Amino acid sequence: MPEKNTYPVQLVQPDGRRVFDPVHAPLVADIGAAQLRAMYSDMVVARRIDTEATALQRQGQLGLWPPLLGQEAAQIGSAHALNPDDYAFCSYREAGVALCRGVAPEDMTRLWRGVAHSCWDADAVKMTNPAIVVGAQGLHATGYAYAAHLEGSEIATIAYFGDGATSQGDIAEALGFAASWSAPVVFFCQNNHWAISAPVRVQSATPIARRALGYGIPGVQVDGNDALAVLAVTRQALQHARSGAGPSFIEAITYRMGPHTTADDPTRYRTDAELELWRQRDPIDRMRRLLEREQLSDSDFETEVEVRADAVAARLRTATLTMPDPEPGDLFEHVYATPHRLIEEERRAYTAYLEGVGR
Structure with missing residues (x-):
């Protein structure tokens, strides 16, 4: 894995055109029509889950929901790189990762409705439940990875967190321990530009990926709205970990198009012009344009994806409304x-x- 890059890795432009990248394109050379369609479908379904859960909260059926709108490529691209026995340690926004790990829609809102301590069986899907304590999952991912290493297991872990979490001591401690003991962990920062109302510029005066270099950990920036590029760099990082080479750090440059949580009002701290700029970089639109350019999409496929998304949303809504009170x-x-x-x-x-x- 390269120790630094001067610009985010990108393999697909916002208009759907491929980018020639002799270093990273070979990492996803095996991704054909079926895999591209599957990633697109998962991105659409993840957004539909998010839309439905947000509506449920607005209707008083959930206490809270942390939207992932705009971050689908970062989540789906990275999750598709994981092996079944790798372990994902999430923050509170990774419903897209949960979808890819096999979490049933019926289990996604149990915690947010307040009827259980958790949403799903973590060991069954090799993914932790939503972590409200910001940055704590970095320590958990590092400890689990190091223990697996001591046992001779060839797995890797991945820790998801946002740009705001990089200012937490837990992330700093996790980076330090992982570097010192070569823990097979991938630190995956979804830089969505806003930690609630604090812009990313107050989190770091330098690109966040460069922080990893101070720990002796290779870091890379990637266009977080480009699912194929995210898949490539995450595959690279996971292989780096599984081979015994130690930890690595990915900064996925993306954008939170919705509120921090449904308790937040983003209009108080960001402009419509900024939001519109990132709408033009919508990750789902980008993947759709790639499929269309490469003649991998038609009306039947789009209908199939929408039917799947609606069915998942219906399962989530029905399950939420019928959850028994404990x-x-x-x-x-x-x-x-x-x-x-x-x-x-x-x-x-x-x-x-x-x-x-x-x-």
Whole structure:
């Protein structure tokens, strides 16, 4: 993996034309019509999931939802590079990655509706649940990767986080440990330009990928709205990790076209002109134009994709609206792997309180 690049890697331009890149194009030379169509389909479905979940929150059915609108290429491109036994450590916005890892639509909103501590079975899909603590997943991914290395496993982990998380100590500690112990982890930063209302320029005076170089970790910038380029650099980084060469860092330059979460109002801190500029770089439009240029798309295919997206959205909505409310005592289940004295004391106190108020 190159230690630095002076511009983001790009293999497909916004108008769908291929870019000649003798270094990175060979990394995806095996990606044919079926794989390109599958990536496009996953991007459309990921956006449909996001649209449906956002609508559910606006309708009072979810407590919160962190939209991924505009970041589909970064998520789908990187997720398609993972092997089944690799482990993904997410932040709170990676519904697109979850889709690719096999998470059922019925499981995607359980945490956000407030009926469970988590959404899905992490071990079943080799992906952690949404992490609200910003940057903590970098440490978890590094520790898991190092443990796998000690056991002789040839897997890699990938840690997803945003540009704002790079200012957190947890990410700095993860980078330091991973570099010192050659942990097979890929740090994947989705630089979407805004950490809530703070622009990326206040996170770093230099390109974020260059921070990795200070730890002795190779870093690369990629056009995060180009799914094929993201796939290429992520494949490269994962192979770097699996071969025993240690960690690497990817900065995917993308844009959050929606709010930080549904509790946020982005019109208070960014301009319509900026948003319009990034709408013209829409990652789904780019992949669609590539398919059209290469005669890999027609009306039947587009209909098939839309039918799939609508079906997934319907499953998500139905499951969300029919999720049973948990019993109050369920709050204390699965907090620790084994019985814990303090948890049991809290359970008894809460039970007594409920009895006192006639619950």
